[in-house]
Amino acid sequence: MIPFLDLQEQFDKYVETNVFNNQPSELYAPVNYILSLGGKRLRPILLLMAYNLFEEKVENALPAAMAIEVFHNFSLIHDDIMDEAELRRGQQAVHKKFNTNDAILSGDVMLIYAYKYLSQIKETQYLPEIYNAFNDNAIKVCEGQQMDVNFETRDDVSISEYIKMIEYKTSVLIGVAMQIAALAANQHKIAAQHLYDFGRNMGIAFQIQDDILDAFGDPEKVGKKIGGDIIQNKKTFLYLKTLEKANQEDVTTLTIWFSKKQENESAKVKAVKALFDKYDIKKMALAMMNEYKERAFHCLDQLEINSAKKEYIKKFSLNLVEREY
Numbered sequence: 001m002i003p004f005l006d007l008q009e010q011f012d013k014y015v016e017t018n019v020f021n022n023q024p025s026e027l028y029a030p031v032n033y034i035l036s037l038g039g040k041r042l043r044p045i046l047l048l049m050a051y052n053l054f055e056e057k058v059e060n061a062l063p064a065a066m067a068i069e070v071f072h073n074f075s076l077i078h079d080d081i082m083d084e085a086e087l088r089r090g091q092q093a094v095h096k097k098f099n100t101n102d103a104i105l106s107g108d109v110m111l112i113y114a115y116k117y118l119s120q121i122k123e124t125q126y127l128p129e130i131y132n133a134f135n136d137n138a139i140k141v142c143e144g145q146q147m148d149v150n151f152e153t154r155d156d157v158s159i160s161e162y163i164k165m166i167e168y169k170t171s172v173l174i175g176v177a178m179q180i181a182a183l184a185a186n187q188h189k190i191a192a193q194h195l196y197d198f199g200r201n202m203g204i205a206f207q208i209q210d211d212i213l214d215a216f217g218d219p220e221k222v223g224k225k226i227g228g229d230i231i232q233n234k235k236t237f238l239y240l241k242t243l244e245k246a247n248q249e250d251v252t253t254l255t256i257w258f259s260k261k262q263e264n265e266s267a268k269v270k271a272v273k274a275l276f277d278k279y280d281i282k283k284m285a286l287a288m289m290n291e292y293k294e295r296a297f298h299c300l301d302q303l304e305i306n307s308a309k310k311e312y313i314k315k316f317s318l319n320l321v322e323r324e325y
Contacts, residue, residue, distance in 0.1 A: 001312045002058065007048045011041065014062045015069070020113075030094045030106035031113075034073045037089045042320070043177045044069040049316070050181035050195055053309050060122050064184050067117035067134070068177045074110035075141055077103050082149065118180075126183035126192075133183070133196075137176040144168025151235050155255070159240045163204060171203020194302045198313075201296035205321045208289040211236040213323075215273055216282055227269030233258045237288065238281050239272075245279045293321055 015035055020028040044065035051061035079085075080093040081103055087093055095103035118134060121127060147165040151157050179196035183189070214229045215238055229236050239258065243251055254275055262268040276282060296317065300310055 001049070001309055002052050004045065004049070004316060007045050007052070007058065008041065010058065011044050011048060011062065011065055011069075012038075014066060018066060026098075026102055027106055027109060030077070030098050030102055031110055033097060034077060034088070034094050035069070037091055039089050041069060043072055043174055046174060046199065047177040047181045049313065050178040050199075051185050053303075053305050053313070054182065054185035054187055061181060061184050063117045063120035064130075064180050065177075067114045068173065068180070070110050070117060071114040071134075071138065072173060074107045074114065075145070077107040077110070079145060082145070121184050124184045124186055126186065126189075129189065129192075130180050130183050133176050133179050133192075137172045140168040140172045144170070144172075152233075157235050157240060159237065159244065162235065162237060162240055166207040167200060167204055170207050171200050174203040174206075175200035191303055194299050197299040198296045201292045201299060202317050202321065205289045205292035205296065208237055208285055208292065209321050209323070211238055212282060212285050212289070215276060227265070227273070230257075230269050230272045231261070231265050233261070237285050238276055241281050241284050242275055242279055245281070245284075246275065250275055250278070289321060293317075 020031045022028050047065045047068055048058045048061055051058050051064075055061075076088060077094045080088055081095045081100060085093050086096060091097075093103075094106065098106075114134075115131075118130060119127075121130065124130070144165050144167070147161070148169055151162075151165065175196040175198070178199040179192045182192035182195050211229065214236070215227060217226060219226050228234075229239075235258075239254070242254055246254065254272065257268055257272055297314060300313060303310065
């Protein structure tokens with residue numbers, strides 16, 4: 001297997017050589033800007049890693065990886081507009097650095113370019129299946145975003161609904177990236193489905209771990225202020241599980257804290273985390289995260305590939321979902 005850092009370097013170079021120099025510049029400057037912010041780029045790297053399970057050289061998969069990265073960043077531009085976010089990856093959000101109209105249109109053109117990159121995948125008999133998989137999951141990403149928006153004004157969100165929301169909004173794109181990798185490598189559709197299910201379940205585990213880290217992580221390792229989800233009244237797994245387990249008095253207390261934004265943010269975070277601790281919610285969240293991690297590994301075990309390659313993917317995935325930062 002090609003090491004992660006080598007795949008990352010190869011993909012970064014591909015992004016750098018595919019700068020959008022088209023005109024009008026006002027349309028493409030925001031595209032180049034958000035792609036230059038980098039980020040973890042887990043989805044395209046996981047695509048390349050999955051392709052490397054079957055093929056030694058990953059050059060043919062670079063356009064597919066770029067398609068996933070361009071689509072993901074398109075969705076981030078529009079999400080930031082909807083959330084009125086000031087920052088993205090520690091820098092000005094696209095609509096703040098430029099303007100909202102340019103950001104919307106730049107996001108639109110990125111979606112179209114994602115399809116252009118998909119069309120550049122070579123030496124595969126499964127291009128129609130790749131398009132269908134991409135389309136189905138791109139739709140789910142939009143559905144997941146709408147679910148997330150709906151949850152902001154609902155007081156009856158269930159844990160199963162939350163899991164479905166993070167599956168659609170976050171994890172299906174990881175899944176389809178790995179599915180596309182298998183199809184690009186001319187693997188049977190059953191193998192591609194196993195990789196999709198692996199990525200989808202691992203993505204859910206990854207997001208639950210994010211929920212945990214937001215409340216209980218080390219600020220220096222996480223790289224951001226702890227309690228951001230609490231301050232923003234996000235209905236995470238931790239919040240919903242507390243509502244499920246708490247007595248009526250504590251349910252009332254929690255819902256009051258989440259009913260509006262508080263001037264004293266530190267007091268709010270402290271009070272809510274005390275309720276999480278009272279009902280041992282972190283332990284329950286870790287159990288749920290581990291359940292989805294094991295589901296993912298079961299899917300991976302169905303693949304008929306070299307066991308050393310399976311272990312490499314498992315180890316890499318464990319580093320993602322069991323991270324402390």
